[in-house]
Amino acid sequence: MNDALNPEFSILMVDDELPWLRSLGMILEGPGGFTNLLQCSDSREVPRLLAEHDIGLVLLDLTMPHVGGEELLQRITEEHPEVQVIILSGMNQLETAVRCMRQGAFDYFVKTVEEDRLLDGVRRAVRMVRLQRENHAIRRRLFGRRLERPEVFDHIVTRHPSMLAIFGYLESIAASRQPVLILGESGVGKELVARAVHLLSNGRGEQVNVNVAGLDDNVFADTLFGHARGAYTGAERERAGMVEKAAGGTLFLDEIGDLSPASQVKLLRLIQEGEYYPLGSDTPRQSSARIICATNQDLAAKVSDRSFRKDLYYRLHAHQVRIPPLRERKEDIPLLLDHFLRKAAAELNKPVPTPPPELLDLLMSYSFPGNVRELEAMVHDAVSRHEGGVLSMAVFRERTGEGRELQRTADRENIFAMLPELPTLSEAADMLVDAAMERAGNNQTLAARLLGISQPALSKRLRQRRSVS
Incomplete structure (x- = not known):
């Protein structure tokens, strides 16, 4: 059962008529789907509620004893400019509506308004509050420059x-x-x-x-x-x-x-x-x-x-x-290499191999069309073949060399244009699958990542090919 509050801030309903408050709450909570609601039947309590709760929207009656709606509207707009106010009045008076809007009300509705129109107004006000809060957070982050939750x-x-x-x-x-x-x-x-x-x-x-x-x-x-x-x-x-x-x-x-x-x-x-x-x-x-x-x-x-x-x-x-893409942030390659070496060694139950000094130079000169996922596949393949001592360069030379040659060919012209006869889409897909499986050392998870599909989708395709053959 979902117990999350909607919206993330409170909506305060203010009216001295308890039956109307209950009816309004049912509309907002039922068809509206709003669950973060507060009710107030004594207008004198509004300042305290605003101070104690994270309130983003107030639905405010105009005619109330003690403190009237217009006076409250003025206080809210002056002291809590981040809070939106919707006026809900029993009177359909144009002059009053215009005056409230000039004082800063987000909208003005007569209590007899259709339910859908009222809910639409509340949704628009909620969206406005959210946008204002997001803009404030973005400005705060731009000036702060430090992560608050780096973990x-x-x-x-x-x-x-x-x-x-x-x-x-x-x-x-x-x-x-x-x-x-x-x-x-x-x-x-x-x-x-x-x-x-x-x-x-x-x-x-x-x-x-x-x-x-x-x-x-x-x-x-x-x-x-x-x-x-x-x-x-x-x-x-x-x-x-x-x-x-x-x-x-x-x-x-x-x-x-x-x-x-x-x-x-x-x-x-x-x-x-x-x-x-x-x-x-x-x-x-x-x-x-x-x-x-x-x-x-x-x-x-x-x-x-x-x-x-x-x-x-x-x-x-x-x-x-x-x-x-990884080619635009190559400073991350040393970090990623170390991370994937440790990860692959743990998965394969092997000691973490020592990479040769020239490996970083090779990787830094490669464009990584498959990005971080391709680097992970390379490292996993190399560690899976590793028998001890310094990590072999063979896998990396094979893959980066082949990758550069394919890229140079693709830069000159479409590689399929060189073929005397074009493969069908199904045949081309099979060739891609074969190449990915070869590069991934027959590891379906890594091959699926290279192809940009899910592992179950790749497994299904391989089963279909076996059943046909």
Whole structure:
């Protein structure tokens, strides 16, 4: 059961009529999905509540004994300018509404307004408070220049200034519930950055990872949103989707650039409205999961050729980080080499080998098209063949030499253009799989990383090939 508060700050409802307070609370908590609510029936208590609680939004009645709504509005805007105020009045008076808006109210509603309009106003005010808090945090981080929680990034091996700047930015948006878009080439470690964002968010829920590449619309919807009993043939019981499992935590969607147009619409609704429909259900459910998306594709180009929705693209742009490739941060290679040598030795139950002095020069001169993932595969292969003494250079010379030759060939022309007869897509895919397995020393996990696919997907393809042959 999810016990995370929504929003992360409190919404204070102020009215001297207790029945109206209860009714308003039911609207906000039920259809609205807001759970972090405070009620106050004595307007004299408002200053104390503002001092003692983290309040971001006040829903304020105008006509109350002791301290009137307009007087409270003036005090709040002067003493707590970071707090947004929505006026809820029993009177539909244009002059009063204009006066309140000039004094700094975010919005003005008559109590008889439709429920949907009121909730829309509250959601807009909540978004405004979040944006203001995020901007303040970003300014604080820019001036501070020091990480407040460096331990969160311990699993990312780096000392490069560009990466440290990204860490600072991630800390500054930690409190935000807006989506985060992580861009970067295959193998740069986007999933590690997603993990850091999750840890920084301090959510009470878990991080749930979904690779959306290759999922058709029905599978995508069933995976993310779950289904009701009887939603389709074989759906004998209700099943929770990944959104529900990530409640109060993080939903990480990898390979978002491969999402089908129909699935993009569903994701847009989830991000925009914070709600979703399980398959076979007409009742919307609220999502409290923070969404992180990652891709190695150029989404701006996909928007231009209309294969990716522009509105979804801009929704995902709320917070964006681009992870630089390894060739742009070669200062990290010595750190990564030492890290992967120790990791591979531990996994293979071998002593940590001593790298030869010339190894770093070789690695520093290589462009690493497969990025950090390629370096890890190289090291693991070399350690797996290591028998003792100084680590052999053979694996590294073989791989970097071949890699440079392929890169030079690719720079001149398309390598397939040199072939007298083009392979089919299936044959080309098989060649890639064979090359990856050879480079990874038949280690499927490392080969899958080189190919940018999951290990189960590679294993399935290998089984299919064996069954055909």
